[in-house]
Amino acid sequence: MAETVGFIGLGIMGQGMASNLAKAGAKVVVWNRSEGKRSAFVAEHEGCSAAASPKEVVESCELTYLMLSDLEASKSVYEGEDGVLAGVSEGKCLVDCATLTPEHMTSLSERVQAKGGVFLEAPVSGSKGQAAGGTLIFLCGGDEALFNRVKESMEGDGVTMGKAAHYLGAVGTGSKMKLVVNMTMGTMMNSLTEGIALAQAADLPADKLLTVLDQGAMSNPMFRMKGQFILDGKFDPAFPLKHAQKDMRFAVALGDCLGLPLPVASAANEQFKRARPEHGDEDFCAVFAASKK
């Protein structure tokens, strides 16, 4: 992968992803709202450069990845005279890795295509560690040819951004699958935090609870890692709680559109909301603050 590619958004996730693209040999042209992260990235990655605006990234690269945290960030980066859309022309390829609503992705895709561009949504499953380690899972919808072209950057041999890439269909399907996955994760996290809370309230050794959970059919990396973090009171954000709650909100709204009640996810979502004002910037396992006595 010796090409020049653009990367917009150097947050918790984007940093690791862009870095892996660079390690794989790409000359990455980056842009981030804060100048500091841009120059730090360029300083650390030989052959990479920073652009002055999202528009400039898209203009200078045939292929651009985007990793933005929420609807507001997405709108502010796409819109405006310096925005992504202003830079799109015939043949420009965009791979948007944000987790947003299917409707928003569809709207972005239409606007990109209207200007001759090619669009692939590619939200990822995984958080900070997976982004840095190149073990993300990409859930893609949109242009299938573009998917096939970028697939090697998502799950190829050698250094890549991820370990698996799934093509699910039209734009929107990737975002929907991502919402399903994150909703499952959000409820599952609450199953753990309520479990720990109940163990502690009952004066049971919570570390032994983690051991028992890990010896049975529920054994999973998330419980192992986050469970220990919860016991240690370590809530550094790998996946910020406010983003986890945003995904729960979108998933419950998707169910609403489809006429599907989701009472358990909905209860979990309310717990994330309860924790959000004080713990929104911490890791999503800080929903424990709402679970505990």
Added chain:
Amino acid sequence: MAETVGFIGLGIMGQGMASNLAKAGAKVVVWNRSEGKRSAFVAEHEGCSAAASPKEVVESCELTYLMLSDLEASKSVYEGEDGVLAGVSEGKCLVDCATLTPEHMTSLSERVQAKGGVFLEAPVSGSKGQAAGGTLIFLCGGDEALFNRVKESMEGDGVTMGKAAHYLGAVGTGSKMKLVVNMTMGTMMNSLTEGIALAQAADLPADKLLTVLDQGAMSNPMFRMKGQFILDGKFDPAFPLKHAQKDMRFAVALGDCLGLPLPVASAANEQFKRARPEHGDEDFCAVFAASKK
């Protein structure tokens, strides 16, 4: 383990457990409400025999295991002139593996001790497959000397009933830990069933959802196995839904006693209740019937 031991309760779980005791060399004296299961067990396990009543089991064995499914079964087996308590005398050891309330276990323990007996609660984590395969996890409370004595039958080398045994403290602590574990599992199961339901409602390939879940930090044997069963519509009971709901009820009640709200487990419990009238005897993953559209 060439001793003679009693085993009361040859249900879904008890069959595998008693069988493993027999395979390990014990002469097992069994009793079950239905005569058919008793004689079938004896026919299949050389050196084992059936007793005519719970009382007779306890009288003829110094050590007796019990595996009963619910409060009603427990009461009917312990009480009465042919019951367990009628057989307890100085030195008789009981290891009760049922998942019931901490209060009930404490009450049983007191009554057993009042007659000179020794009591260990030892509820297990795991279901039919783990019982048969000897990979249960025992969560024990009560007499520590008895725990140390029977530990080898729970996690020793060679054929045993389980792969791990934890001693947690006074009678009640084992039951409480078991309720915490099963509450976590019940909510976690709902995280999966609502995820599959949302995927299907959104016309996403649910098998791919299982793949994606299995590639990330949530990857766990329960999702793999039960997820496929759900897609295949296979609800043969490894862990009957009505028992899963019973455990959710007890766990939520434990939280109530301790002043701990458990809103997500509580919502999950209501879903199990919704599924119970029609699906109570199926596997607990049949809570999918309440989740799906």
Added chain:
Amino acid sequence: MAETVGFIGLGIMGQGMASNLAKAGAKVVVWNRSEGKRSAFVAEHEGCSAAASPKEVVESCELTYLMLSDLEASKSVYEGEDGVLAGVSEGKCLVDCATLTPEHMTSLSERVQAKGGVFLEAPVSGSKGQAAGGTLIFLCGGDEALFNRVKESMEGDGVTMGKAAHYLGAVGTGSKMKLVVNMTMGTMMNSLTEGIALAQAADLPADKLLTVLDQGAMSNPMFRMKGQFILDGKFDPAFPLKHAQKDMRFAVALGDCLGLPLPVASAANEQFKRARPEHGDEDFCAVFAASKK
């Protein structure tokens, strides 16, 4: 009503009820756990007297009313050598006004009848103000002849304990109806507290919300009175939150027995639990503490 009647339990509710019996002309023989309340009652009500034990009340009166707050109080008053049951003999009539489980009432009834006594459960709808003002509503189950006999004390002309008495059938039906009524009330209270909480979070005038609610089809005395108390931060207990939560617990358990999920009442119950540790002795509208931001 110039007869001698017993009254056991002079708590928030019992005081007003016994006082109304006295005002109606009855010579009331009272007992309460705390001697202070007994003697205060006797001092204030001419012709009334205090007994030394529940047993003594029952022995000295053909008809005894009971108003106890929870299962523990009920058990401690009925059991033991000085308890109610010890005083029951042929023809003794008991009217138990507590809100407990149908199972407990049925058990009490059986034990009373076994000794020749006559039993009526008569839980009341209404709280402190209604008890004092004689406007309670009695929800009765059990002996119908006893119901007809005591009905005048519950809804007759002149001074009575209540304004309506309903006979619902066998023992247990009164308790069940009471649980249904209080479950409805508990959820309804949460509809108000969440409404006020949302109004305040949105910087809307909460007093105007109360006005608007009172102008429409939802207009009801409870919202008017408790709504203002909530805005004023007045949480003096007319109906203690811990008792409201107890009733929610019993109602949800009744649904569980009957295979009926109650997801909204269940969510409301969790909110009462959330508020209980700090606000259990305040009025049940203090569930606002769990609703507000």
Added chain:
Amino acid sequence: MAETVGFIGLGIMGQGMASNLAKAGAKVVVWNRSEGKRSAFVAEHEGCSAAASPKEVVESCELTYLMLSDLEASKSVYEGEDGVLAGVSEGKCLVDCATLTPEHMTSLSERVQAKGGVFLEAPVSGSKGQAAGGTLIFLCGGDEALFNRVKESMEGDGVTMGKAAHYLGAVGTGSKMKLVVNMTMGTMMNSLTEGIALAQAADLPADKLLTVLDQGAMSNPMFRMKGQFILDGKFDPAFPLKHAQKDMRFAVALGDCLGLPLPVASAANEQFKRARPEHGDEDFCAVFAASKK
């Protein structure tokens, strides 16, 4: 009120409102999507007329009321070359009575003002019967001078559309208050439907439950009327369930924006979603279908 006023939207609510304006003496210029309702209205109300488009209504009247059922209807009526906005010019006054999001109302207001128009949001509390009977409650936000001018049509002496009008502040405050009111109502309706469901499941007479509820502090017109409808299986829409659910959705979303968890309203919302696919066009008390066994 002998003036000419516009009225757009002759649905369940709009018909009664426009009719009351006509009865009060106004020459009402109406528009509705379906031609049939337009001509029926004109035929029944002397002096009234129909316009060919929303634009024409606004152009021909200085003051126009709007009553639209949802976001889609609102967008389709405001937008386009025949839409409301196309007809707005300096001094045109719009009073929008729909219950939509505060954001949408704010956006409409800005666009109307940008063209020189004057905007008042005025969502109403009350349903079909109140609209017909002229007893609605108006919850207003926006231009205060316009509020004072139209107030007499909302709560004046003689025939008016309502019995009370509240001015709450800037555009958005009326919509927010309306969402709070309807959220309270939606949860309260679930308190009733779960109560009736539990009574029926327990073989208690549900009509007696309604009597008991009506004798106590919860007594309210909604329980009386809708309670009987539920027992009679009459679900003719006074307030369609799909609209009630829409308001719950918006209210929960408002809480989400403000960082306020609303676990009980959220559980109620899921019940409305559960009932919506089959009962969305019936009255909102048909949420009973989701509550009952």
